Amino acid sequence: MEAQGEGPIYMCVYVHPCGDYNRKGCTFFLKSLLGSAMAVFMAILGVVVVLCFCSALLRWNEVRYRKKGLPPGTMGWPVFGETTEFLKQGPNFMKNQRARYGSFFKSHILGCPTIVSMDPELNRYILMNEAKGLVPGYPQSMLDILGKCNIAAVHGSTHKYMRGALLSIISPTSIRDQLLPKIDEFIRAHLSNWDNKVINIQEKTKEMAFLSSLKQIAGRESVSLSDSFMTEFFKLVLGTISLPINLPGTNYHRGFQARKTMVNVLSKLLEERRASNETYHDMLGCLMAREENRYKLSDEEIIDLVITVIYSGYETVSTTSMMAVKYLHDHPKALEELRKEHLAIRERKKHDEPIDWNDLKSMSFTRAVIFETSRLATIVNGVLRKTTQDMELNGYLIPKGWRIYVYTREINYDPFLYPDPLTFNPWRWLDKSLESKNYFLIFGGGTRLCPGKELGITEISTFLHYFVTRYRWEEVGGDKLMKFPRVQAPNGLHIRVTSY
Numbered sequence: 333m334e335a336q337g338e339g340p341i342y343m344c345v346y347v348h349p350c351g352d353y354n355r356k357g358c359t360f361f362l363k364s365l366l367g368s369a370m371a372v373f374m375a376i377l378g379v380v381v382v383l384c385f386c387s388a389l390l391r392w393n394e395v396r397y398r399k400k401g402l403p404p405g406t407m408g409w410p411v412f413g414e415t416t417e418f419l420k421q422g423p424n425f426m427k428n429q430r431a432r433y434g435s436f437f438k439s440h441i442l443g444c445p446t447i448v449s450m451d452p453e454l455n456r457y458i459l460m461n462e463a464k465g466l467v468p469g470y471p472q473s474m475l476d477i478l479g480k481c482n483i484a485a486v487h488g489s490t491h492k493y494m495r496g497a498l499l500s501i502i503s504p505t506s507i508r509d510q511l512l513p514k515i516d517e518f519i520r521a522h523l524s525n526w527d528n529k530v531i532n533i534q535e536k537t538k539e540m541a542f543l544s545s546l547k548q549i550a551g552r553e554s555v556s557l558s559d560s561f562m563t564e565f566f567k568l569v570l571g572t573i574s575l576p577i578n579l580p581g582t583n584y585h586r587g588f589q590a591r592k593t594m595v596n597v598l599s600k601l602l603e604e605r606r607a608s609n610e611t612y613h614d615m616l617g618c619l620m621a622r623e624e625n626r627y628k629l630s631d632e633e634i635i636d637l638v639i640t641v642i643y644s645g646y647e648t649v650s651t652t653s654m655m656a657v658k659y660l661h662d663h664p665k666a667l668e669e670l671r672k673e674h675l676a677i678r679e680r681k682k683h684d685e686p687i688d689w690n691d692l693k694s695m696s697f698t699r700a701v702i703f704e705t706s707r708l709a710t711i712v713n714g715v716l717r718k719t720t721q722d723m724e725l726n727g728y729l730i731p732k733g734w735r736i737y738v739y740t741r742e743i744n745y746d747p748f749l750y751p752d753p754l755t756f757n758p759w760r761w762l763d764k765s766l767e768s769k770n771y772f773l774i775f776g777g778g779t780r781l782c783p784g785k786e787l788g789i790t791e792i793s794t795f796l797h798y799f800v801t802r803y804r805w806e807e808v809g810g811d812k813l814m815k816f817p818r819v820q821a822p823n824g825l826h827i828r829v830t831s832y
């Protein structure tokens with residue numbers, strides 16, 4: 333090898349990959365080696381620059397929010413905040429942040445600077461003090477699509493008035509005399525012909541929650557409304573949980589269009605009813621009877637209230653019903669006890685006789701199953717508020733317009749409040765005092781306490797009554813259940829049903 337004075341080329345002998353030892357080849361190889369080294373260097377430099385930039389961005393975002401008096405916590409990335417971590421890690425994100433910063437910390441999730449409150453006492457205080465400037469803080473897309481008169485969008489005396497109007501149509505007397513007979517008739521029909529079939533119970537309970545509300549609202553016209561209304565309603569629901577980008581093709585745009593269609597259909601229905609001069613014994617009938625009803629609502633208010641009723645009871649009632657089916661399937665003892673309660677009711681009745689108010693009141697184990705299902709599945713993780721002015725809370729200064737996430741999920745799994753909290757144990761709720769404890773926030777609390785609580789329980793109880801007295805079921809198996817951010821079965825929950 334002639335390589336005197338050519339030290340570096342000599343080196344090539346050992347490393348040249350193609351075995352071409354001549355000078356030209358080695359020069360080429362050296363160049364490509366240098367080229368590769370340069371590329372690696374540039375790549376590393378690029379990564380370092382990106383890392384430095386990201387870390388500077390994170391730091392800048394933290395400093396931006398390091399105002400005096402704010403609670404501890406991290407704010408993540410500009411604009412996106414910690415939304416990805418929150419959605420990916422779910423409840424663990426909250427638990428980790430609580431371990432680092434305590435039960436009252438700041439974050440930036442779902443597009444807003446947010447204070448997360450996991451402290452039961454404080455949560456109660458926030459829910460009780462709307463008048464001090466702690467109003468509902470639901471996303472703009474939801475408020476836009478549900479209408480400007482919907483309950484979550486109004487405060488103060490307007491809220492009081494709209495809530496009063498709602499309570500007047502879902503009072504215990506209305507449930508007893510008008511709503512329960514409609515719910516019974518609907519659910520009885522909805523659950524017919526399930527024998528020997530594989531049913532997607534998620535789909536069926538969703539349809540049930542929607543159609544049952546529609547029947548309570550529009551009585552006999554509900555049948556002709558249901559098909560077109562249901563497709564529009566599902567689009568509306570999707571729109572309320574999407575980004576508020578009003579461009580053709582977006583879910584928000586479709587939701588908005590669906591709202592317009594629903595408003596048109598309902599306006600037409602109001603006109604037709606006025607023209608007919610008939611008396612209607614349903615929710616619309618009560619809201620339209622201006623002489624008898626002390627709450628005199630405009631058509632716009634009636635329509636927004638009707639949409640609120642369907643919307644608020646839809647996911648809560650359907651998901652609780654589906655999860656009750658799931659837990660009862662997995663806990664035969666609880667199912668046996670529940671069935672005993674419902675068979676005893678059927679024994680007192682003629683075949684096909686509807687259930688009445690007294691039957692409903694006697695369903696104490698059913699009520700316990702519903703509470704235990706809501707607790708264990710955590711159908712509602714928490715509620716949102718926002719500040720209407722700068723305010724002091726828990727010794728910190730919370731700026732105007734910040735969202736407060738009253739996160740109630742962890743209460744449901746507190747072993748001191750609910751011993752053996754991960755076990756499905758409906759019997760714990762037979763101690764009636766549990767329902768009135770101040771940490772019981774499954775239906776919210778304070779001025780916004782769910783007005784549909786008893787109506788929702790009536791619907792789920794009626795569903796369970798007919799379901800367990802008519803059928804047995806087993807899961808087909810393999811269906812995935814997601815618990816966060818919403819409880820749902822992404823591909824449905826399929827059960828094989830046979831007559832009992």
Ligand code: HEM
Pocket residue numbers: 468483484495498502640641642644645646648649652706711712715716773774775776777779780781782783784785787788789
């Ligand atoms: C198992 C069933 C249900 C659960 C778990 C549930 C849960 C809740 C919760 C946690 C809140 C408080 C929201 C907040 O503070 O921001 C609430 C409010 C509300 N719920 Fe329900 N709900 C159920 C059924 C229903 C039904 C059937 C209706 C139908 C009328 C309904 C109508 C409402 C309305 C209108 C509000 C807002 C009240 C206000 O802002 O004054 N809910 N619900």
